[in-house]
Amino acid sequence: MSTHTQAERARFDGRVAEQREGRHAQALLNEALEAGAGEAEVVAQGSETIAVRFEGEELKLSSADSGSALGLRVFDDKRMGFSSTNQVGPDARQRAAMGALGLARCSPQDAANVLPVHVAVTREVDACDDQLSALGVADIVALARDLVARTLAIDPRLRLDSSEVSLRRGAGAVHSSAGVAASASSTSLSLSLFGMAVDAEDVGGFDYWGGHALNLEAFEGLATESITRFSDAALGNLGAQSSESYTGPVLFSPSAFMDVFVQPLVAAASAIAVQRGRSSLKGKLGQTIATSEFNLLDDPTDRRLMGLGAFDREGTPTQPFKIIQDGVLQAYLYNGYAAAVDGVLSTGHAAGGARSVPGLGAHGLSVAPGDGGSAKDMLGHLDRGLLVGRFSGSVDPASGDFSGVAKSGRWVEAGEIVRPVRETLFGGNLFDLLPQILRLSSEAEGVMGAAFSPWAMVDGVAVTAG
Amino acid sequence: MERTSSSDPTDLLKEALEADGGPNVELRYHSKRTRSVSVENGRVDQARLAEHAGVGVRVQAAGIYGFASTASLEVGAIRAAVEDARAAAVASAESGKGSGETRALPPVDLAQGCFSEPGFEELQAKPIEDRLDWVLGIEARTRAASASIQSAVCRYAEVFEEKGIVTSDGAKAWTRLVRPEFATSAVAAKDGEIQRGARSVGSTGAWDCLFRRADPEQYSEEAAAMAVNLLRAGHVEGGRKRVILSPSLVGLLTHEAIGHTVEADFVAAGSCAQGRMGQQVASELVTLCDSGASEYLPGAGGTLAVDDEGVLAGRTEIIRAGILTSYLHDRRSAAEFGVPPTGNARAWEYDDAPLIRMRNTYIEPGTSSLEEMIAATEDGLLLDGPKNGQADANGEFMFGTLQAWPIKRGVRGELLRGTNISGTAFDVLRSVTAVGGEFEWDLGSGHCGKGQPMKVDAGGPWLACEVLVGGQVQ
Numbered sequence: 001m002s003t004h005t006q007a008e009r010a011r012f013d014g015r016v017a018e019q020r021e022g023r024h025a026q027a028l029l030n031e032a033l034e035a036g037a038g039e040a041e042v043v044a045q046g047s048e049t050i051a052v053r054f055e056g057e058e059l060k061l062s063s064a065d066s067g068s069a070l071g072l073r074v075f076d077d078k079r080m081g082f083s084s085t086n087q088v089g090p091d092a093r094q095r096a097a098m099g100a101l102g103l104a105r106c107s108p109q110d111a112a113n114v115l116p117v118h119v120a121v122t123r124e125v126d127a128c129d130d131q132l133s134a135l136g137v138a139d140i141v142a143l144a145r146d147l148v149a150r151t152l153a154i155d156p157r158l159r160l161d162s163s164e165v166s167l168r169r170g171a172g173a174v175h176s177s178a179g180v181a182a183s184a185s186s187t188s189l190s191l192s193l194f195g196m197a198v199d200a201e202d203v204g205g206f207d208y209w210g211g212h213a214l215n216l217e218a219f220e221g222l223a224t225e226s227i228t229r230f231s232d233a234a235l236g237n238l239g240a241q242s243s244e245s246y247t248g249p250v251l252f253s254p255s256a257f258m259d260v261f262v263q264p265l266v267a268a269a270s271a272i273a274v275q276r277g278r279s280s281l282k283g284k285l286g287q288t289i290a291t292s293e294f295n296l297l298d299d300p301t302d303r304r305l306m307g308l309g310a311f312d313r314e315g316t317p318t319q320p321f322k323i324i325q326d327g328v329l330q331a332y333l334y335n336g337y338a339a340a341v342d343g344v345l346s347t348g349h350a351a352g353g354a355r356s357v358p359g360l361g362a363h364g365l366s367v368a369p370g371d372g373g374s375a376k377d378m379l380g381h382l383d384r385g386l387l388v389g390r391f392s393g394s395v396d397p398a399s400g401d402f403s404g405v406a407k408s409g410r411w412v413e414a415g416e417i418v419r420p421v422r423e424t425l426f427g428g429n430l431f432d433l434l435p436q437i438l439r440l441s442s443e444a445e446g447v448m449g450a451a452f453s454p455w456a457m458v459d460g461v462a463v464t465a466g
Numbered sequence: 467m468e469r470t471s472s473s474d475p476t477d478l479l480k481e482a483l484e485a486d487g488g489p490n491v492e493l494r495y496h497s498k499r500t501r502s503v504s505v506e507n508g509r510v511d512q513a514r515l516a517e518h519a520g521v522g523v524r525v526q527a528a529g530i531y532g533f534a535s536t537a538s539l540e541v542g543a544i545r546a547a548v549e550d551a552r553a554a555a556v557a558s559a560e561s562g563k564g565s566g567e568t569r570a571l572p573p574v575d576l577a578q579g580c581f582s583e584p585g586f587e588e589l590q591a592k593p594i595e596d597r598l599d600w601v602l603g604i605e606a607r608t609r610a611a612s613a614s615i616q617s618a619v620c621r622y623a624e625v626f627e628e629k630g631i632v633t634s635d636g637a638k639a640w641t642r643l644v645r646p647e648f649a650t651s652a653v654a655a656k657d658g659e660i661q662r663g664a665r666s667v668g669s670t671g672a673w674d675c676l677f678r679r680a681d682p683e684q685y686s687e688e689a690a691a692m693a694v695n696l697l698r699a700g701h702v703e704g705g706r707k708r709v710i711l712s713p714s715l716v717g718l719l720t721h722e723a724i725g726h727t728v729e730a731d732f733v734a735a736g737s738c739a740q741g742r743m744g745q746q747v748a749s750e751l752v753t754l755c756d757s758g759a760s761e762y763l764p765g766a767g768g769t770l771a772v773d774d775e776g777v778l779a780g781r782t783e784i785i786r787a788g789i790l791t792s793y794l795h796d797r798r799s800a801a802e803f804g805v806p807p808t809g810n811a812r813a814w815e816y817d818d819a820p821l822i823r824m825r826n827t828y829i830e831p832g833t834s835s836l837e838e839m840i841a842a843t844e845d846g847l848l849l850d851g852p853k854n855g856q857a858d859a860n861g862e863f864m865f866g867t868l869q870a871w872p873i874k875r876g877v878r879g880e881l882l883r884g885t886n887i888s889g890t891a892f893d894v895l896r897s898v899t900a901v902g903g904e905f906e907w908d909l910g911s912g913h914c915g916k917g918q919p920m921k922v923d924a925g926g927p928w929l930a931c932e933v934l935v936g937g938q939v940q
Binding site for chain 2: 050055059060062067068080082083086087092096099100103104106107110112138141159160161162195203204240245277278280356357392393394396398399401403404405407422423426427462464466
C-alpha cells in the first residue's frame, strides 16, 4: 500500500491507471482459478477524488481521496458465488477467492450461471481530459467558490443547504476466464446545488440541480445552466398555495417525465423482470405501447451523459440501443445471466459496480423530442391544470401504478403559470397513460447528466389537491 | 498489514496521532463486512461477501475541515492521510476568503473504552451457508402460498461494523455492532392485474431482536397475503382525511418530516424549524426524540453508543409536549449554535466524512388503544406499511403506504390499495388527537439518503391525525 501523500502523487495518467487496475483484476482472477473455480470474472476499479463541499456560503469540507474496489464472481459447476474487497494485497485476494468459491459450492445449480459469450470491444472512448488530469485542490475550491457566489448573487432570498464540486479521475478493468480483458479510464467534473428560497416566514420547497462534464468548457456551461435552473425553481416555489383536484392533462418537466414514466418503463423492459413474471411488458415485443411520437434510445456513445462507455459491467461491448420506436416496444434489455436464460446474446446491459453481482440497466437514456414547440409553447396547450417540476413519490414498475407529490409544481391557467402549488398529489398507471401522451416538446433537456428528455403533456392523470 | 476483524485498533491510531503531533485531528478506523443472500424464484441472485475497511482522517485547519482516507492500517499510511487532509484544508483556505480561524469545538465528555452491542459474536459464528439454505426455503414458501403468485423474493444481509475513533482532544473508543436485515416480497397477478406485497425488518443485534415481532415464516405469509388480497382491493378516495397511522408510518413521519428539518445543517440553511425553538409546533400529546439507544424495545436499527466524532450518542428530546426543544448537532454545529453536541455525526464508510444524521427517531407512546382510536373515528382511514417517503425544507412530506382500510362510524372496513399521503409536518403534528400506547420500531430496513446512505430506525405508537390522501378523484 502506497504511503505517498496526494501532493507527492503524479499527474493522473489514464493509461497507467488502466494497466494498474488490469493487474489487480488479473491477479485476483488467477487466485480464483488456482483455488478451483471453473469460471471467474473480476472487476477492478480505482479512483482518486477531490471534492469541495459548501454549506451556505461557508466552505465546510475539502476532501482529497483515493480508493480501490475488486469484485470477484465465480462459477463452479453452474453454482455462483461473489465477494468484494477494497484491499489489494495477497491475503485479501485469497480471502476473496476462498469466500466466493465457498459460497458457490453451497449454492444451488442454475443452468444460466455461465459467463457471457466473449465479444471483443472494438469501439474506443476517450474520456480523459488533459486539463482535468492536472487539477488540484485549489482549482476545485476556486470552481466551487465561483459556483456558490454566482448562485447567491442571483437573489438574496436564495439559500444553499449544500453545494459541491468534485473531480473524479479513475480507471476500471474487467477480466474473465472467458477471455475478457477490457479497461477504460475517465476524468470528470461534477457539481450539485441543493437549497431553497426563504422570504421572511415563507420557506419555499427545496430544489436541486447538477450534472457532470468531461472538460472545463462543458463544466462552465453546466454551471451556468444549473444556477439558472436551481434559482428559477427555488424562487418560483415561494408563495405556494393549494391547487385543484381533477383528472386530465398534466405537463411533466423532463426530470419528472423520466422519473414517472421512462425509468420504470425501462425497469419493466428488463429481461429478468419479464422472465420472472413481474413485468407488464411480457409478451408485448413488437406491440404499440405508447403514442407514436414516443421514441426511447439507450445511447452509451452520448458524451453528454454519465453512462458513456464502450463496454458494460461484464465487458460486453455496448452500442446505441432502441427500446421504443414510434411507440412500439423494440427489445428487452439483457445482461449475461438473462441472455443465458433465454438462449440469446447479451445486449450489453450488465450494470453496477465492483461491490455487487452484475445487475441489469440502461447506460444513457434519451427520449426523442416531439413537435410540441418550446417548453413555453407546451404551457400554451394547457388550458387549466398542473405542471410537475419534480416527482416525489413511488412507481411500481411491475403494475405501472404511480403516485406522488408534485414538487416545484405550478398551477397553469390559459397557458400561463399563475402560482406555485403545495400539497398536490397525482397518480395513475404509466402503462395506461403512455398512449395518452398528448405532445412532446421540440427540444430535449439534460436531466442531472443521466438522461435527455423533452417536456411531456400526458392526459388522464388524477390530481388530488389539499 | 491487512486487518481482518475484532481487535482493538485504537492503540495503533493513537500511535499515528502522536507521531503526527498536530492539533484538531480525528482518526476513524471503520471496517464493514457484509454477508448477503438474495433469492428470486428459486434462483440465487446474490450470494455475497464484502469487506470495506480503512481509516478516515479529518483535520481542521484554518477554519476548514480537510478529509482523506487510506485503506491501510499502517502508521505510515495513516500519517500520509493526515497530511493529505491537512493540505486539503490549508489549500482551501489559501485559495480564497475563509474564516481563517480554527473554531474551538465545545467541551464534551468524549468516549473512551470498548462499546460492543449484543449479537456480534453470535451472528459471526453462524456460517453464511446456513443462511443461504434458509433464504431459499423462505422464498419457496412465499412463492407457494398462492397460485396467483408469479414471483417471490427473499433477501437477508448482516453487516458487521467495527470502529476505532481517536481524536487529538481525547476520544479513544472502539465500537462493534451487527445489523441484520430481512426482506420478503411477492408479486401476484390475475386477469392482467399485478400487485405486490412486501415485509421487511432490520435491527441492531441478533435474531432475537430481528424477529421479535414475528418469525420469518409469518413475514413470508403476510407478504404473500398482501399481494393476493390487493388484487381484489378497491381504491382509496382522495382528499383531506382523518387517519390512523401505523407505527411504521409514524416512524416515517418522525424521520422524514420532522427529523430532517431539525438537523442543524438544514436548520442553518433555513428549514421550517429555523427560529421555532421554544414554540408550540405540535399537539401537547406529542413528545418526539432521537436516541443512540434503543428506547422501549431492544434492537432498533440505528443504535450506536458513540458517534463518529467520539461523542456519546445519547437521547435528545426534539419536541417535548408539543414544544420544540432541540435540534440535532455534530460538534461543529453545536459550537455555532452554542449548545452541547448531541452525538449525531455519522459517516457511512471509512472513506466518507461525517454528516449530521439521525439515529433512532420516535414519538413517545401515549395511553390510547388502537381499538379506542378506531371507535373514535367517524370517517377516515387506517394506513399501514411504508413504501417510501420524502420531505421538504418547508416540512411538506410525501409517504407511500402499502395498505389502507376505511373507517366509517368507528368500524374498520375491507382492505383498500395503498396510497400516498402528504401534509406539512408541524400542521400534521398539531392535528394529533390520540397517541397509542403500544410502541414499535419499524423502519430498520433500508437506508436514509442524505449524500451518503445511513442505517437509521424510527417508530412510535399508532397516531390519529389529519393528512392529505391521494387517490381517485370523485
